[in-house]
Amino acid sequence: MCGAPTQEDTLDRTLPSNVDPATASIIQGRVVRDGEPVAAAYVRLLDATGEFTAEVVSSATGVFRFFASPGTWTVRALAPGASGSADVEAGTGFTETRVEIG
């Protein structure tokens, strides 16, 4: 499959069986606007050069998750009439972030 999988509703740390947190870099978090989670936002993962890498749609509770590699990333979120970004320094394992949009 290559489409965007449905995003989970919670920031839990359950992983698909083929993902090893000792080597994988999991970037996850929530999109928020005025403190409230934003559902169905388009969340884009950009690499250190600003190049697009992946995109998912946030869950009903604003949650998104990417499987990346260690490094510097930017998470950018778009919703009708609002957008915002957060920079992330990811190592192996989980890195959590919040993307405020306005």
Next chain:
Amino acid sequence: MSRADVLVSADWAEQNLGQPGIVFVEVDEDTSAYDKGHIAGAVKLDWKTELQDPVRRDFIDKAGFEELLSSKGIANDDTVVLYGGNNNWFAAYAYWYFKLYGHENVKLLDGGRKKWELDSRPLTEQATQRQATRYTAKDQDTSIRAFRDEVVAAIGNKNLVDVRSPDEFAGRLFAPAHLPQEASQRAGHIPTALNVPWSKAANEDGTFKSDDELRALYSDAGLDSSKETIAYCRIGERSSHTWFALHELLGEPHVKNYDGSWTEYGSLVGVPIEKS
């Protein structure tokens, strides 16, 4: 052929909803998006369960395509307007697939679902009913479809355009970063391939860049227009997006999509692979 013949704006689409002879088709891998809301009158196509053979790794055959389109109520003379999620990846794939089976009038909705949603345009949950047709497909037009032997022979001879992200091209990732990493046996890219990520052809809202921007993108990347071109990605949908940009928007005459893509090439025994 010009841009207006193959790409329609969200405004055009909204003004042409319900027009006889125009069928909107939403194409996704996960059709739950369609079920939660779609463009009024649109029918849905499931990339995986409807366009792929359920057993072999290949497309449904001509008779299967005829049966599918007949059951969806699509006629040979209908104008089909495709759209979907994922920046139109699967819609572009379906566009190429409709062309493969010879459908005349196909258009892509610029920006797909994303642009439509970001514009806050209306979506409906109401199911679409269309009367069945008797659709007739043509034999596959393999002038737009590349197979593995041709890809191996193209090394050093034709333009090979790898449209995956730089990390996948370099062999650091096996799959796009929103997916668990799984797929081919080996990571990397086909020697001599240019890496022009599909996303460079699109704006943030999912619409295609202008023809001038696209022309500059591929020529700056080193694409030699005097040669034939084969585009590939991981499973052939992102490369359909680039095939659309090169063949349909820019009018490059000899462009093929390699739908086997990296999941096939990266699992072949004995072929050359480059990393980083």
